[in-house]
Amino acid sequence: MRETDIEALRQLPLFENATAETLRVATAGALLQPFPAETTLLIEGAPSDCLYVLLDGQVELHASWNGSDTVLSIARPVSMFILAAIVLDADALMSARTLERSLIAMIPGDAVRTAMRLDPHFAGAVARELAGGYRGMVRSTKNIKLRNNSARLANYLLTLRAAGGFGAVVRLPYDKRVIASLLGMTPESLSRSFSALGTQGILVSGPVVTIRDVSALEAIAKPDPLIDMHAPRCAEIRADTDAEIWASEQTRTSCR
Amino acid sequence: MRETDIEALRQLPLFENATAETLRVATAGALLQPFPAETTLLIEGAPSDCLYVLLDGQVELHASWNGSDTVLSIARPVSMFILAAIVLDADALMSARTLERSLIAMIPGDAVRTAMRLDPHFAGAVARELAGGYRGMVRSTKNIKLRNNSARLANYLLTLRAAGGFGAVVRLPYDKRVIASLLGMTPESLSRSFSALGTQGILVSGPVVTIRDVSALEAIAKPDPLIDMHAPRCAEIRADTDAEIWASEQTRTSCR
């Protein structure tokens, strides 16, 4: 990798405050490589040789069982994937595939682990990165186990809205079938969930979704800062949430 | 905490190879405390002040939304919980409640973060711990998104069997309603899944489950080392799995 490319890695929180020396150690033998769309970079179950850093493009992380598969998350620049497998030098649990032409840096796992041993600050950054990833998976699990298809879609639209500056129009960043799988439903169910939201002021035209009534959407979504990154953290909502939790605790206790 | 209690923490991989100094820093101001059963230790959304280390007993980690709640995992000794929130000094995403009388060490979050800064090896241990937790959540998400109730229960029984030395009789470690929530179903569905397995040589008598025919159970479970910790990693199964993945990749590609 060239010097300027290595500097691009500083966009990652992981390398943001790393010393030049740590960056040099960590990226020893790293490759920078463009991949075409629809290219499988990594198959689940394979040993994880390299940490992947997505500098441009989109990569889908998915997993399969018994002939079906599901999208677990989608990486967008600048971010990395399979860090957990690299840290443990274990087999990958997910497959990775480009959704579009993507520019990817591949950093040898040994180099990452060496840098962790040498630089406590870097090891701390890895720990923080993994902590964030863990919490993301917790949010995702709560989303799937606690909400139905409509609520998941409604919150997803609110997430896109927040990421797009809270405008009335959002653009779906991936094909609908990918979004369906990410949200844990079939493409048909996604389509029906969209039309169900039609009565709540949601207009869908190809990849463009217009939100006419945010309140109506929020009534369905019931966003929660402990599940959704888009949910507001203001004191009122926190208080409501606590009250809810308290109430449900009481319910469980009284049922026992 | 007394010296002997602190030594108990060495049972954790996190502290296994820590220096005496790191252990001292990390456990500065730590408390060792017994809690009765059914006690809520931590409510989701609250700031995470302490890292909890479960030395004896059982603690359920659960989360709620819109009046319902779900069990995300259950901690067994010796293990810790809410490490991710501590590392990021963030609000807890899960509530914690004892299922039975439990002995718990509470380590101030500041002490943990300080130890991470001072000792690269400790920071690395935290990173490895979080990597393991992340991968556990990935497995759990795959389990929920890809499998139906019967397959989840069948794999859970195989997990218990593996943990119990592969005998024909396993004992359910928690109340059935807790297991149901952990597996993402209602108690009624768990009960019906159990009776459905009755035709496959599974006998249930209270908390005792007898597995008469492991092959029949495995036929339903279709265990996968990339989802289940109990699944064998032998070359044959790996080859089968790879073939499956390959096949599904081909399917997706040909469908495009």
Place this chain on the structure above:
DNA sequence: CGCGCATTTGAGGACTGTCAACTTCCGTGG
């Protein structure tokens, strides 16, 4: 023994997935 609680069983319905047909869109090539 009787109460309380967990679990089971039954009935019914809501939700979601499957299968198939149809429409739309888009890029290709005549």
Place this chain on the structure above:
DNA sequence: CCACGGAAGTTGACAGTCCTCAAATGCGCG
């Protein structure tokens, strides 16, 4: 420029899974 083919998305019919509510059963403990 338009016809065509293929894929994505939509719609309809249907089935199966799973949940909800309600009642019955069983078990443990005071």
